[in-house]
Amino acid sequence: MSNILQHSHDNHDHDHGNDVQKVNTPEWKSHLNLIIALGIFLVMMVLEYGFHFNTNNYLGLVIFLFAYYLAGSDVLKLAWVKARRSDFFNEFSLMSIATIGAFSIGAYSEGVAVMIFYSIGEWFQESAVKKAKNNIKALLDIRPDTVTVIRNNTPIDVKPTEVVIGEMIQVKPGEKVALDGILNTEHATFNTAALTGESKPDEKYNGDEILAGMINESKLAEVKVTSLFRDSKLSKILEMVQDATARKSKTQLFISRFAKIYTPIVFALAVLLVVIPSFIYPDYVFTDWLYRGLVFLVISCPCALVVSIPLGYFGGISLASKNGILFKGGNFLDVMSTIDTVVMDKTGTLTKGVFKVQEMDTEMDRNDFIKIVAAIESKSSHPIAKAITQYADGKYEDTVVKDVEEIAGHGLRGTVDGKDVLAGNGKLLRKFNISFPDHIENIVESIVVVAVDKRYAGYITVADEIKEDAAHTISDLKKNDILTIMLSGDKDTIVQKTAYLLGLDKAFGALLPENKVNKVKELKNANKRIAFVGDGVNDAPVIALADVGIAMGGLGSDAAIETADVVIQTDQPSKILSAIKIGKITKWIVWQNIILAMAVKIAVLILGAEGVASLWEAVIADVGVALLAILNAVRIQAKKI
Known part of the structure; x- marks a missing residue:
């Protein structure tokens, strides 16, 4: 049994993972004792059933005890540690008592089998939980260790934490952006998949926002830093994900509470199953009923529930992250x-939150009209003014604009190439006694009505794009x-x-x-x-x-x-339905595991109490249900939304 198997009071009664394990150590080496124990057990089974050797003797006891120690030493240690803390009712105690009891009545091979297959189940559980946690971390933990910052006109490599707001950083082609900022280069293309889940390249232009975690897919780019490393959106996202894996659902909390009540009840029922028949059956044989009690203990282990359920929620959070959705728990x-x-x-x-010109109606030449309107609007910072200047695409840059006045609640007044220009709402033109068509007042979109040299010249409608x-x-x-x-x-x-x-x-x-x-x-x-x-x-x-x-x-x-509670990184409304679907998928799979585990356990508990099921069936049912539940939970991460 691996030394990775640990107990955590902060999560559930198992914690099947330990970050202390060396990164480069192959997983099988951590379970070498278990592999050797399994090899010894298989050899003994071949000798017993293939060559009809008697393994139920002193030599067999020694060999089985050695295999038992290799497979179960960590379980026994954990049972002892928890017992010293007055925690007697847990899965480690269940397995320890059941297997020691099996040895006490001469069922050596069955005692070893229970411990080996239980430990194999733990191995699978550790791997599955570790993979789920690593998937979540790997999705977003993409912050580079160094960043190239320009200081004294010289690019130098420093840690991202050492860069201050206002400094200029360089991002080479293929390199990840380390800090949030504003693009200082004319144009660059970025891969935003790590932040948004979208693999489509994102075109950015001078002045556009660049976020940590994006990958530069074009030429060398310069970014002016706007936030410290710890305040970047990526750092905040990482904090959210870490908090999410620690925040339990109501189902998880219910199962944790259920396991704490369920386990002592099972112990009590196992004891009663051994004791009560002595008062009822004249031909009562203690070892027969003790064996039934041991079967009862093995099958009642709540592993499938306390592991597969958190694993299901890890899977749901991981699936959401892959789709650019962050659940905070x-x-x-x-x-x-x-x-x-x-x-x-x-x-x-x-809507996109970006205004764009929708319609232009004028009695003038259209090019002259947009040139005049854009020229005066270029002196305003209003979003509508920006939409018009962007639409004009620089056609107004050679104009002479003077004496621009902003009239609050009305619009702008000024001169453009010597012409008196008004650009604003209907109230502005009425203020200066300039008539305009009545239908303009009925237009739904935001509108800029224009007068040139005291005559109505036309209008431009601006709207937010859906x-x-x-x-x-x-x-x-x-x-x-x-x-x-x-x-x-x-x-x-x-x-x-x-x-x-x-x-x-x-x-x-x-x-x-x-x-x-x-x-x-x-x-x-x-x-x-x-x-x-x-x-x-x-x-x-x-x-x-x-x-x-x-x-x-x-x-x-x-x-x-x-x-x-949920953050959609792609800004796509369609992710709302994706989030609902992921919630439903996760909940359905979690309840599948609960129903499967409880149905099989109740059936085998009844068969064990009746003397029909043996320790073999008990351990296969327990480990089998746990593995099926784990595989079912892992299935969430492979879902397509």
Whole structure:
């Protein structure tokens, strides 16, 4: 038996992994004693059943005891350590008492078989749990050990923790970005798979945000650092994942409590099974009933439950991470599987949060019109102004702009190449007694109405662009009988139009943060199980209130991400349904394991008490169920969502 087998009070009654093990040591070497014990046992079985040698003698006892010691010394030690702490009712005690009892009645080969196969089961369990934990860690632990920083015009390699905000770092082709920052190079291509789960290259331009964990796929790039190493989004993601594996679901907590009650009851029943028949049956034979009690102890071991269930949640968290979704604990996988209402913010959640020109209508030459409008808007930092200047694509750069004045709540006034220009809303033109077509007031999108030399010249509409997968997401959610609602602070006409285009069940606009909170409270009072999805600081109170709070991790504010229970790194609405599916898959597989383990154990317990099942059947059933449950749990990680 491996020295890896340890007990942890912080998790469940097993901890099948130990990070102290040397990284380069082959796993089989850690289990060499067990392998030798298995070899001895198989040789003895061949001698007994193949060549009819009598192994149930003094020499056989010595050989079997040696094999027993090799396979079970760690189990015996753990049983002793726990007994000294007044913890008598655990799986190690179950195995120790059952196997020692088997030797005491002359069932040497069966006693060794129980310990060997139990230890083999432990080996598989250790490997499965270790793999699940490593998969989670490997998904995101991609921070480089060194970073090239430019100091005194010279590139030098330092630890990422030594770089301060404002410094310039170089990222070579194929190298991982170590810190969050702003791209200082004209253009670069990055692989964002580690952060978002998307393998498609992401084109970045000067001034775009670059995050730690991205991989440079093009030429040498320079990045101006905007956050310390410990504050990077990648570092925060890693903390979330580490916390997630430690946070237990209600099912895990129930099984842990169940095992603590179940084990002493099993001990008591085993004792009663040996003692009570002596008062009932005249032909009572102690060794026969002791054997039945030992079978009862072996099959009752709760290993399959206390190992496969946490492993199932590890698998769910791992599968989610592969798909760019971070669950902050197994408990949220459980809750996500029960969601019947998804409430969403609009900007940054269902829309891209980036304004773009939608329509341009003018009585002038279109090129001259956009040149004039972009020129005056270039003097404003408003998102709508930026959308117009980007649309103009530099056509206004040779114009002369003077005397620009921003009129609050109205728009801009100034001169462009000597022409008097007004650009703003309808109120601005009315303020200067300039008439314009009536239908303009009925346009839903944000609009910039323009006058040149005191005459109406045309308008430009600007709107936030709907995300590519938003409509498909809403359709799929509704197909799964999930109510879809949008709550937004944007003006109600825009909200209702967006809701209509997407096919949402309900939508409410012009809401302040407290109004959003009240709407969610109303839904909770109607016994709805709510997931709220948002990205802004103003969404944090509602994210905290919902049964599951989901934050868009790419564009999302730190407040939203910190408050959320689930973080979608790709900013794709379609991941909402993926998160629900992963929650349901995890819960279903966990319950499959619970039902399988309990059904087999109860059946064999009854057969053992009746004297039908032997120690052979007991150990095969116990180890077999544990292995089936583990393989079933591991299956989660291979699922395609």
